[in-house]
Amino acid sequence: MPATTTSARYREVLRILVRHGFGFVVGGRGIFGRLRSTSTVPIRPAELRLAIEELGVAFIKFGQVLSTRADLIPDVYAAELAKLQDAVPPAPSAEIIAVIERELKHPIAEIFTVFDPVPLASASIGQVHAVTLPGGVDAVVKVQRPGVRDQVTLDLEIGMRLARLVERRFNFRERTGIDLPAIVEEYSFTLRSELDYLREAKNTEIFQHNFADSPGIYIPAICWEYTTGYLITMERLHGMRIDNVPALIAAGYDPPAIAIESAKLVLREVFEYGLFHADLHPGNMFVMDGGIVGVIDFGMVGTLDDTTRTQLLLLVVAVISQDAERITDYLFRLGVVPGSTTNRAALRRDVKRVVAQYYGLQLNEIDTNVLLTDMLKLVQRHHLQMPSELALMLKMLAMAEGLARTLDPNFNMLAVAQPFGAEAIGLLFSPKRMLESARRFGIDVLEIGADLPLRLDRVLRQSEQSAQQLHEEVEAIQHSIQVMVNRLTIGLLIAAFVVGFSIIVRTLDPSGASGWFRVFVGVGVLLVTVLSGYYLWMLWRGQRNRNDV
Numbered sequence: 001m002p003a004t005t006t007s008a009r010y011r012e013v014l015r016i017l018v019r020h021g022f023g024f025v026v027g028g029r030g031i032f033g034r035l036r037s038t039s040t041v042p043i044r045p046a047e048l049r050l051a052i053e054e055l056g057v058a059f060i061k062f063g064q065v066l067s068t069r070a071d072l073i074p075d076v077y078a079a080e081l082a083k084l085q086d087a088v089p090p091a092p093s094a095e096i097i098a099v100i101e102r103e104l105k106h107p108i109a110e111i112f113t114v115f116d117p118v119p120l121a122s123a124s125i126g127q128v129h130a131v132t133l134p135g136g137v138d139a140v141v142k143v144q145r146p147g148v149r150d151q152v153t154l155d156l157e158i159g160m161r162l163a164r165l166v167e168r169r170f171n172f173r174e175r176t177g178i179d180l181p182a183i184v185e186e187y188s189f190t191l192r193s194e195l196d197y198l199r200e201a202k203n204t205e206i207f208q209h210n211f212a213d214s215p216g217i218y219i220p221a222i223c224w225e226y227t228t229g230y231l232i233t234m235e236r237l238h239g240m241r242i243d244n245v246p247a248l249i250a251a252g253y254d255p256p257a258i259a260i261e262s263a264k265l266v267l268r269e270v271f272e273y274g275l276f277h278a279d280l281h282p283g284n285m286f287v288m289d290g291g292i293v294g295v296i297d298f299g300m301v302g303t304l305d306d307t308t309r310t311q312l313l314l315l316v317v318a319v320i321s322q323d324a325e326r327i328t329d330y331l332f333r334l335g336v337v338p339g340s341t342t343n344r345a346a347l348r349r350d351v352k353r354v355v356a357q358y359y360g361l362q363l364n365e366i367d368t369n370v371l372l373t374d375m376l377k378l379v380q381r382h383h384l385q386m387p388s389e390l391a392l393m394l395k396m397l398a399m400a401e402g403l404a405r406t407l408d409p410n411f412n413m414l415a416v417a418q419p420f421g422a423e424a425i426g427l428l429f430s431p432k433r434m435l436e437s438a439r440r441f442g443i444d445v446l447e448i449g450a451d452l453p454l455r456l457d458r459v460l461r462q463s464e465q466s467a468q469q470l471h472e473e474v475e476a477i478q479h480s481i482q483v484m485v486n487r488l489t490i491g492l493l494i495a496a497f498v499v500g501f502s503i504i505v506r507t508l509d510p511s512g513a514s515g516w517f518r519v520f521v522g523v524g525v526l527l528v529t530v531l532s533g534y535y536l537w538m539l540w541r542g543q544r545n546r547n548d549v
């Protein structure tokens with residue numbers, strides 16, 4: 001992108017920030033010093049949201065991610081950022097057709113039998129059009145908006161510079177414990193992944209495989225011959241939005257049953273596969289014929305490795321058994337608690353207070369929203385920070401909980417999750433899993449055993465080198481001590497000579513002394529002068545040798 005365009009975008013971002021009261025951030029030297037704001041009024045949550053919406057796609061996506069981090073920002077800001085919308089007017093169909101023809105290298109009429117120029121949906125990154133493939137296959141094509149990738153790349157660079165500016169100017173990490181540049185860098189990786197439609201297509205195929213045995217869940221098939229990094233073509237799903245309760249009832253469906261099916265979807269993603277849809281809002285879910293739940297848009301996914309999933313399961317068990325000590329332990333193990341900076345006793349005490357409120361209640365009697373709210377208050381009180389994947393997972397669970405309660409006001413996520421957690425824990429300690437763990441352990445032992453001689457040889461060599469180095473350092477220290485002792489001894493001897501000479505001179509009576517007395521005094525003064533000069537020269541030479549080293 002040309003430098004003039006880059007500079008223009010910087011100026012545009014700065015003007016928007018200043019206009020919405022962020023002049024205190026951008027005030028300073030250079031380009032940031034050209035625009036200043038005299039406003040000292042704290043930024044209102046709505047003003048923050050409006051500024052982000054005006055800044056464009058990269059900032060909107062970041063705001064949406066930040067809205068899920070109640071462990072990092074106050075509740076009022078998280079609630080306001082949750083309102084961010086990235087719906088924008090559609091790009092002209094001619095521009096979309098140009099992208100399709102460029103990517104698939106054929107005229108649009110040769111690619112699709114039918115192309116509907118009116119989009120089914122339009123967002124900041126891409127828009128979706130209905131198409132008919134040769135052979136009469138009903139499909140949709142999602143096309144990335146022209147120029148959006150370059151715009152996002154530039155905005156991510158600006159966002160990182162702003163994050164570093166805030167960090168440097170306000171000592172942000174020291175004052176809040178939040179590494180803002182690291183959060184922006186992590187978000188940048190996520191957004192760049194979302195811009196890669198080939199990655200989204202692969203994610204869709206993985207989820208399709210994972211839920212192939214689930215008759216109540218349907219994932220569309222990818223049409224690979226019509227898919228590239230800038231556009232993705234897939235089977236079209238026909239149905240009604242999952243949150244359209246009146247339409248569902250009118251069509252004869254049971255919303256509470258659909259709520260349970262949608263909850264099972266997310267619980268299987270977390271407990272069984274460790275790969276979950278991180279943007280599971282109602283617009284990405286449809287109820288198809290027969291009450292089947294169809295799911296689309298796998299651009300943003302989260303992953304949980306086996307270790308994290310195991311610790312999470314054990315944390316769920318600790319919560320169910322209301323064991324405050326184990327809850328605290330697993331919070332540490334999951335990386336939610338920054339070890340050395342947290343008062344473990346105070347955290348355990350507050351966990352006990354939260355758990356005590358639910359003592360004796362059955363799972364179906366516990367309000368999941370209230371429990372999550374209490375836990376988030378605890379997180380904020382102790383300045384805890386969740387790893388990004390856990391934050392994404394909680395966002396997804398909260399969205400699933402909200403959707404299920406729209407379908408069934410009496411829905412309880414914990415009650416539905418209990419059998420999934422129990423089954424997952426059973427699988428965790430199943431003979432097959434134990435044998436697999438033993439096999440991996442055996443492989444690790446064999447690898448260590450094969451590498452052990454080389455490692456031992458390396459350790460011994462390092463030990464020998466360390467021992468030699470230590471011996472040389474000890475000898476150097478001994479030499480330094482010896483030199484110091486010698487100098488101290490010579491200094492004491494010279495001092496003793498001077499004192500003794502002074503006593504002799506004061507004791508003798510010079511009036512009755514002959515010429516030898518004057519000779520004695522003269523020789524003594526000369527000796528004192530020579531010895532003192534020699535001692536000073538010795539100290540100067542030692543200092544110069546140290547400076548040379």
